[in-house]
Amino acid sequence: MRTKLLFALLAMPIIANAQFTQNFDAGTTIPAGWTVLNGGDANTWSIVNYTGGTITAYSGANTASIGYSSSAHDDYLVTPAITVTAGVSDFLSFYARSRDPLYPETISVKISTTTPTAAAFTTNLAATVAPPSGANFYKYSYDLSAYVGQTIYIGFHSATTDKFYFDLDDISLGALPACAPPSIVTINSVLPTSANISWTASPTAGATYQIEYGPTGFTQGTGTIITSSTTSAVIPNLSASTGYQFYIRSNCGTNGFSAWSAANSFTTICAPIASFPYTQNFDAATIPSCWANEAVTGGGTATWSYVTANGNSSITPKSAPRMAEFRTTTPGNKAKLLLPVLNISAVASPELRFSLANVNWFGDVDELRIYYKANPSDAWTQIGSSYTTENAAWIDVSIPLPNKSANYTIAFEGTSNWARGVDIDNVSVVDASVLAVNDITKNNTDVKVYPNPVKDVLNINSDKKLNSIQIFSMTGQLIRTIDKDAKQVSVSDLKKGVYLLRVKSEGKDQSFKVVKD
Incomplete structure (x- = not known):
């Protein structure tokens, strides 16, 4: 049975004709x-006090909040009745927070023009309010001038299931600004010489935008100003590996400008590496210069670390003193470790090489996958196979890189299964020119694969014992498993294209780019 209203609906509502701000600090109810x-479920909107906690309210000590449940919410926090008056109470703003990035909460904001009952909230003022998750609050603003002369209720509606906490603070009713500022500024991507940003539109109709930017700490009024007629912009002409700040304001024409936003900061990435071989041995206790961490949706907040031994000290760095490792105590955690941006456009046969170990714990094995982007705007694409079985000692891995470009990014994605860690060391990007379309003889290997291109039969020669032979698509799909003792492989039935031949032997896991003619 649905829970009855917390406060009796028959009580006389308070009519709000004037401005107000509600920060929920007057009490605990x-x-x-x-x-x-x-x-919906038993949980509903309540007052949360943050005194002595690790996070705070936007102002004061309290917020109005709703917490997670395994059953769906269907809960409203409803304002007093508001008689919307032009120039007095025709503008709504509030600050909102979704606390956990793994369980992002959202709400909607609805209008009732009749009664403060669930069935009466039939109009969406905002269908989805989804602040970036974390400890920060974000401001949302809405024009109520369409309701001038009417008495309305505003309902903050939660309908999520099994998420975390959504917090509201400083809900304010006031006069519609002549020029309202934009909100929810987002830094979408940062390159060596530019940054892509976006924001939520100003509630003032027809507004355009100014962005002022400069090096971190610059004085406003001395920066560079660019304009945008949309809710996004590219900040150009930046220097690599440099910190910047920027501000945004609305331009409302005859109504003037809004106030500037708060300062937003970013640091441009390093210029693409264009000299090869490029190597990284993880000799410091912190992430190498120009490398980066990237979270994986639903994968937790853990990042790669730089250690002197794995979880049970059975693996030590292949190149002392440290190695990169992804290991957590939560199965399913994931994180990407990104190499610097690479300019491999002029490299004849670019190849990624690294050493890998991933020791099991009671049968559980941490996993590794390799991804790439040929361009910053591309989606990640897996390259080669997935490394999901144990390597209790170091193996050397080599993978040819497809779709070479001037802004190439490679990512090591670790997946935790609460084992002893996935460890990598001695990472390099090289020009393996012997991997061209003539016969292949790889440097530092006893395996020879020929002819290449191949039409019917591929020969595999090695003076070492082979543990497995597999053919993959360039995006990691297993096409065929071949007898490990095979010396010749028929590929006549494969479609024309480029494949990866993965050959595992003692201490090595090598992928050969093979062109099927």
């Missing part, structure tokens, strides 16, 4: 005149 409608 929902303020007088406000209503909670609990139509």
